[in-house]
Amino acid sequence: MILLIASALAAVVPAQAVPAQAVPAQAVTTPVPRLDVAQYDSPGKDTRTNESVNAEWVALVNESAKPVAIKGWSIREQGGRVYTFGAVTIAAKAKLRLHTGRGTDTATDRYWNSGNYLWNNTGDTATLRDPTGSAVDTCTWTQKANRTQVPC
Numbered sequence: 157m158i159l160l161i162a163s164a165l166a167a168v169v170p171a172q173a174v175p176a177q178a179v180p181a182q183a184v185t186t187p188v189p190r191l192d193v194a195q196y197d198s199p200g201k202d203t204r205t206n207e208s209v210n211a212e213w214v215a216l217v218n219e220s221a222k223p224v225a226i227k228g229w230s231i232r233e234q235g236g237r238v239y240t241f242g243a244v245t246i247a248a249k250a251k252l253r254l255h256t257g258r259g260t261d262t263a264t265d266r267y268w269n270s271g272n273y274l275w276n277n278t279g280d281t282a283t284l285r286d287p288t289g290s291a292v293d294t295c296t297w298t299q300k301a302n303r304t305q306v307p308c
């Protein structure tokens with residue numbers, strides 16, 4: 157009888173210990189945005205109008221239930237051009253688009269202020285970095301007919 161109880165305890169204790177350690181670690185985690193969608197090919201003919209350039213964008217998503225401030229976070233295209241976010245917060249469960257062209261920044265739409273397209277239709281990689289310069293997420297695509305965007 158004593159042996160049976162001892163073996164039952166031995167089986168139960170490790171199973172309880174694992175979630176007890178994991179839960180507090182998740183509770184203190186700061187929300188981390190990630191790349192959601194890249195619309196690398198502006199729909200229609202690439203005419204280089206500001207409207208067309210702005211229809212090229214990458215979207216970030218904050219999947220957490222808490223808002224996340226992304227000042228100092230950056231997005232880099234394969235050719236080495238970098239956009240660094242100013243003071244902006246992505247609301248809980250919300251998205252933010254970074255348009256390639258010129259425009260007035262809002263809480264949900266930011267503008268790279270480029271006069272030309274930056275994301276190559278033939279293939280490119282978007283890299284999202286945190287303020288320390290660590291790569292947090294990447295989104296890569298190659299050319300494909302009849303497609304203007306990819307999920308990241």
Ligand SMILES: [Ca+2]
Binds near residue numbers: 196197198212274277
């Ligand atoms: Ca493009």
Ligand SMILES: [Ca+2]
Binds near residue numbers: 197200202
């Ligand atoms: Ca196009």
